[in-house]
Amino acid sequence: MVNNQPDDYNEELEKLEIKLLLDGLYAWYGYDYRNYAYSSIRRRVWHRIHAEKLSSITGLLEKILHDPACLRRLMADFSINVTEMFRDPLFFLTFREQVVPMLRTYPSVRIWLAGCSTGEEVYSMAILLQEEGIYDKTKIYATDINADVLKVAKSGRYSLNQMRKYTNHYFQAGGNESLSDYYSVHGEGVVFNNDLRKNIVFAQHNLVTDKSFNEFHAILCRNVLIYFDKSLQERVHRLFYESLGSLGVLGLGDKEALGYTDIANRYEEIAYNQKLYKKVK
Structure with a gap:
């Protein structure tokens, strides 16, 4: 339920206005959010309406068509940027123990x-691969639709306050060094070492509209698909399947799964209760 709804609130009219907003975004700017989960998009649309001191979805559409700054703010609202280093440590531990031997x-x-959002999981993977001795022969492609979060990821700069939490995650994920060896402290922030960034390619990529750009041994897309509706999830899963080489590995978030897709039987689960799958057909 959205706060401050008008007394004459009409759910069907709201759905029409949101459809027109998303159609306008796609037709005029090429941003396709038409198959994102409706409840998530609705919540973010109303947040932006209130933040812009507007009164309607149609008013927001008018403003984003004529005000590029408002468009950028709405795109930031639509981007899902919740991430952290070694998020779900058991996932990374399983990747270290079950997937790395295959990659070797x-x-x-x-x-x-x-x-990839702001890049914390990218540096987590780089650290893991470096400790396992295969980083020098690996190229990591880190992509996101949002150019602003990619700038943060490229910089490798993060808050020092988060490092204690990240260090605990690192050890739970099988880390065998000291996380502080991989970054330097600058005031209230840290910067990850250049040798971690040397084999990372950061690039803008839209999972909704862009195609595959290489063949991969592993693809990780964690806690992104939960914001898509079923038809869009199917489309993205097809993209990942076509982008994986034989015996390639797909990693998903803990609330995501392959079971409902039409290609589920083309994968095998690598480890029970961890969302890692190997392409077998």
């Missing part, structure tokens, strides 16, 4: 982190 058998390794 290849002369070179390509990994795609789709929806």
Whole structure:
């Protein structure tokens, strides 16, 4: 329920206005949010309406069509940027123990982190691969639709306050060094070492509209698909399937699954209760 709804609130009219807003975004700017989960989009649309001191969805559409700054603010609202280093440590521990031995058998390794947000999981993966001795032969492709969060990811700069929490995650994920060895402290922030960034390619990529750009040994897209409706999830899963090489590994978030898709039988689960799957067909 959205706060401050008018007395004449009409749910069907609201749905029409949101449809027109998303159609306008796509037709005029090429941003396609038409198949994102409706409840999530609705919540963010009303947040932006109140923040802009507007009174209607139609008013927001008018403003974003004529005010690029308002458009950027709405795009930031639509972007899902909740992340942290070694998030769900058991996932990374399983990747270290079950997936890395497979990656060692290849002369070179390509990994795609789709929806990388501000990059904490990208550096987590780089650290893990460096400790396992295969980072030098690996190229990590870190992509996101949001250019602003990619700038943060490229910089490798994060809050010092988060490092204690991240250090605990690091050890739970099988880390065998000291996390502080991988960054330097600058005031209230930290900057991750350049040697972690040397094999990372940061690039803008839209999972909704863009196609595959390489063949990968592993793809991680964690806690992104939960914001898509079923038809869009199916489309993105097809993109990932076509982007994985034979025996490639797909990693999902803990609330995401393959079971409902039409390609579920083309994967095998790598480890019980961890969302890691190997392409077998």
